[in-house]
């Protein structure tokens with residue numbers, strides 16, 4: 001899940017990114033309203049965390065311009081302005097939720113989960129392959145009830161493999177869809193192999209049955225009883 005954080009205070013932006021990445025969200029930062037607006041017009045995000053007091057165009061202007069252009073990405077306003085009028089203005093301008101600084105990080109996470117849930121009612125939010133379970137909202141993975149601690153990239157890799165369970169996933173597919181590289185090269189292959197090895201250590205080594213198999217010369221397949 002991709003989140004754009006529009007926040008001009010670099011320290012706050014960095015802290016947000018760190019905390020959200022720890023929850024396996026894919027986080028991008030924009031430090032001005034213009035940059036945020038540009039990113040939102042050019043790329044797809046699942047959620048925006050928007051500061052109101054920004055240099056140049058402020059958050060409300062950005063929000064209105066986005067909604068006018070038909071951008072429906074959920075927006076959570078995060079701001080020090082706590083007056084009721086400010087909240088009303090934010091929500092009336094098209095925000096989906098509003099959180100006042102200082103805030104508890106756990107509350108921010110809960111609101112993000114709620115917005116993502118609301119925005120994607122028809123989306124699959126849980127994946128399961130044999131005794132392996134992935135909760136896409138809570139960003140949690142467990143095998144046989146035991147939580148696996150994964151990095152963001154490992155999580156994305158495993159999510160992709162689970163979505164293609166029982167089918168061979170080639171290095172080309174992983175390079176393109178997980179790493180965002182247009183094509184395979186030796187560096188990307190090496191990165192893929194390193195991540196597959198790490199994932200295998202966490203996913204399979206502690207358990208009896210291996211779920212992640214290498215198909216020599218072709219790619220990888222995730223599933224029970226596949227060879």
Ligand code: CA
Pocket residue numbers: 007008009051052053054
């Ligand atoms: Ca600010």
